[in-house]
Amino acid sequence: MTAPAYGVLREVSPIASVLLENNPSAMTLEGTNSWVLRAPGATSSVVVDPGYEDIEHLTLLAATGPVELIVLTHHHGDHAEGAPWFAGRVGAPVRAFDPALCIGAEPIAGGDVISAAGLEIEVLHTPGHTDDSVSLRIGDTVLTGDTVLGHGTTVLSDLGAYLRTLRALIELPAGTLGLPGHGLELLDLAAAARDYLAHREQRLDQVRSALSELGADATARQVVELVYADVDQSLWLPAEWSVQAQLEYLRSEAGA
Ligand SMILES: [Zn+2]
Numbered sequence: 474m475t476a477p478a479y480g481v482l483r484e485v486s487p488i489a490s491v492l493l494e495n496n497p498s499a500m501t502l503e504g505t506n507s508w509v510l511r512a513p514g515a516t517s518s519v520v521v522d523p524g525y526e527d528i529e530h531l532t533l534l535a536a537t538g539p540v541e542l543i544v545l546t547h548h549h550g551d552h553a554e555g556a557p558w559f560a561g562r563v564g565a566p567v568r569a570f571d572p573a574l575c576i577g578a579e580p581i582a583g584g585d586v587i588s589a590a591g592l593e594i595e596v597l598h599t600p601g602h603t604d605d606s607v608s609l610r611i612g613d614t615v616l617t618g619d620t621v622l623g624h625g626t627t628v629l630s631d632l633g634a635y636l637r638t639l640r641a642l643i644e645l646p647a648g649t650l651g652l653p654g655h656g657l658e659l660l661d662l663a664a665a666a667r668d669y670l671a672h673r674e675q676r677l678d679q680v681r682s683a684l685s686e687l688g689a690d691a692t693a694r695q696v697v698e699l700v701y702a703d704v705d706q707s708l709w710l711p712a713e714w715s716v717q718a719q720l721e722y723l724r725s726e727a728g729a
Pocket residue numbers: 500501549551552619654655
C-alpha cells in the first residue's frame with residue numbers, strides 16, 4: 474500500500490475525511506486517524522479522535538473548519554489526550570463513553586443517536602480493546618476506533634467482550650465501510666470482523682489443544698513453550714500475556 478501523507482486532509486467518502494497524525498509506532502501503525510465528519514453542505518463538522526496533544530496536528534485539524542462536536546472512541550492517549558486542548562481551541566464540547574473524558578456534554582452509550590453536522594450518528598458500544606470502546610455508525614459507514622484496525626490485530630483488555638463485539642460487527646450489511654483509528658479504510662467491515670474472529674478462534678483452538686496435551690492446569694508459559702516452539706523467543710513474553718488472557722477466557726467459559 475502507498476504510505477498516506479501527514480498533514481493533508483484526505484477525503485475518504487462524501488461525509489468523511491481523515492487527517493493522519495504523525496505518530497507512527499508499532500501500536501499506532503502509520504499514526505492516529507483523526508476523522509472529520511460532515512454532511513454535504515453542512516457548515517460545521519464532528520471530529521472523532523483528535524489524537525495526542527500534538528499542537529501541530531491539532532492546529533491543522535482546527536483549520537479544517539468550524540467544529541460542532543468532538544467524539545472519542547476510547548480513552549487511550551493516542552486518541553483522547555489532545556481533546557481538552559482541541560476543545561478549547563475550537564470551542565466545541567467533547568463526548569465519550571467514559572464520563573471523565575466529557576467536556577461540556579453528556580457521555581454517550583450504545584444505542585444513542587447523535588445529531589450533528591447534518592448527520593445522524595448511532596453509537597455502538599463495542600468493548601474488548603477497552604471497556605469504553607465505541608464505534609460510530611452513519612448509514613453504511615462505521616468508525617471503529619481501535620476495535621478493528623486497517624491492518625494487523627488489536628491489543629485486548631477483555632477477550633470475551635471482544636468476541637461478542639466481533640460477532641455483532643459481522644451482522645453489519647456486506648459492503649459497510651469501516652473507518653479505523655489506525656490504518657486505511659476497510660471496504661467491508663463485516664468481512665474484516667469475520668477474519669478477526671477466525672484468527673481469534675484459531676488461536677483459542679491452539680490453546681485448547683495444548684491444554685489437552687499439558688493438562689487443564691497448565692500455565693501460560695507452558696502453553697507458549699509448546700505452541701510457540703518454532704517462534705523467536707523474543708516474542709514469548711507478549712505471547713504469554715495473550716495466552717494468559719485466552720486461558721482466563723477458556724476457564725471462565727468452562728466455569729460458566
Ligand atoms: Zn489507538
